[in-house]
Amino acid sequence: MLLTLNANALRTRIATSRKARPGQDTLLVTDLPRFAREELGLFGLNLTTNLLVGADLARLDAIRDAADKASCPCLVLSESEVQPMGTTDDAVGDAAIARAQRVVQAAHRLGCNSIGLSISVKDNEDEIDFCVERLRRVLQIAERLEVNVLLCPASGLTSDPERLTDLIKKVGGFRIGTFPDYELASRSQDPHLYLRRLTPYASAVTATTMRFRPGKRPGEFVHEPYDLHAYTGVVKAVGYSGTLAVDYRGDEDPIENLRRAAHILESIVGPAPADPGLDGDEFELDDDAEDVEDAESEGADDDGEEE
Numbered sequence: 604m605l606l607t608l609n610a611n612a613l614r615t616r617i618a619t620s621r622k623a624r625p626g627q628d629t630l631l632v633t634d635l636p637r638f639a640r641e642e643l644g645l646f647g648l649n650l651t652t653n654l655l656v657g658a659d660l661a662r663l664d665a666i667r668d669a670a671d672k673a674s675c676p677c678l679v680l681s682e683s684e685v686q687p688m689g690t691t692d693d694a695v696g697d698a699a700i701a702r703a704q705r706v707v708q709a710a711h712r713l714g715c716n717s718i719g720l721s722i723s724v725k726d727n728e729d730e731i732d733f734c735v736e737r738l739r740r741v742l743q744i745a746e747r748l749e750v751n752v753l754l755c756p757a758s759g760l761t762s763d764p765e766r767l768t769d770l771i772k773k774v775g776g777f778r779i780g781t782f783p784d785y786e787l788a789s790r791s792q793d794p795h796l797y798l799r800r801l802t803p804y805a806s807a808v809t810a811t812t813m814r815f816r817p818g819k820r821p822g823e824f825v826h827e828p829y830d831l832h833a834y835t836g837v838v839k840a841v842g843y844s845g846t847l848a849v850d851y852r853g854d855e856d857p858i859e860n861l862r863r864a865a866h867i868l869e870s871i872v873g874p875a876p877a878d879p880g881l882d883g884d885e886f887e888l889d890d891d892a893e894d895v896e897d898a899e900s901e902g903a904d905d906d907g908e909e910e
Contacts, residue, residue: 604846605646606644606865606868608639608647608649608849608861609809609848609849610632610635610648610649610650610654611649611651611654611850612851613630613857614651615857616629617654632655632666633665635666635669636666636669636670636676636677637672637673644865645675645849646675646875647675647676647677647678648670648675649807649809650679650680650713651681652682655680663709666713670714671714676714678807679710679716679782681721682702682703682706684721685721685723686699686703686721687723687724688703688723688733688734688737689724689733689759690733699737700740700741704741704744707745707750707752710750711749711750715750716749716750717753717782717806718745718752718753719753720752720755721755721756721757722754722761723758724759726760731760731770735770735774746776749778751779751780751806752778752780753779753780753782753806754771754779756784756787764797764801767801768781768804771804781802781804781805782807782809783797784808784809784811785810786852789828794834795833798838799841802837802841803841803843806845808845810831810864811850812831812850812853812863813826813827813828814828814855815827824867831864831868832867835868836871839871849861849864849865850864
């Protein structure tokens with residue numbers, strides 16, 4: 604496993620406006636790849652759409668260029684809002700499809716290989732059928748652009764790992780999977796079973812941390828309220844070898860706590876190889892964005908030029 608950064612952990616330190624200038628305590632989004640690589644010793648970025656509000660094509664290209672220069676690629680772009688894929692309201696469902704498709708387009712432009720998508724769907728036949736059909740429409744775009752769609756557990760049907768994997772099987776295809784999260788696992792009745800069931804379908808996993816207390820030895824810290832060693836051990840035991848995104852959702856200094864989390868997790872998964880070999884394969888994320896079909900054509904042209 605290779606350790607990466609969930610950039611949302613630094614949201615309080617990030618100046619999202621394109622007119623902003625970095626100060627002593629702030630970073631621009633384009634600073635994140637270098638910061639993750641040089642200051643935290645991490646090897647990739649998971650971004651969230653709330654950090655890209657108003658981003659156009661030039662802005663996304665600048666982030667991708669910064670990631671390339673820092674050898675810290677953008678790997679996952681997660682949608683910050685839960686999308687109502689199971690709704691019986693056609694207009695609301697169509698808007699959710701369009702939003703997810705725009706996120707796929709943005710992920711492709713950034714060089715990400717996946718998007719993270721939290722969806723709401725009730726555990727009844729009608730909503731499941733609507734959800735399956737809508738996710739298939741999102742996958743039509745994702746498959747053309749070689750972007751995975753990773754479902755993040757949320758309230759409703761997807762909070763149950765068995766029902767979530769059943770939903771993935773109904774949707775079908777090679778580009779849909781899961782996106783396990785340690786904090787969400789900790790809320791389940793059996794966190795270890797939760798991770799064992801979801802991780803085999805995962806292309807990315809988030810190692811969420813909450814708070815640390817000093818350990819018995821000088822400089823040692825112990826994570827609470829769950830055991831990072833135990834959770835990561837489960838992820839390793841099922842054969843997962845992808846990226847593990849370091850996250851921090853506590854109330855203290857995120858940078859220092861990200862360092863603590865990275866140190867503990869590296870002791871579990873081992874140091875990164877000398878060459879990790881990661882490949883992270885004006886666009887608007889706002890609702891008045893360009894048509895998906897227009898953006899898709901542009902993305903296809905980019906692929907042709909690269910080949």
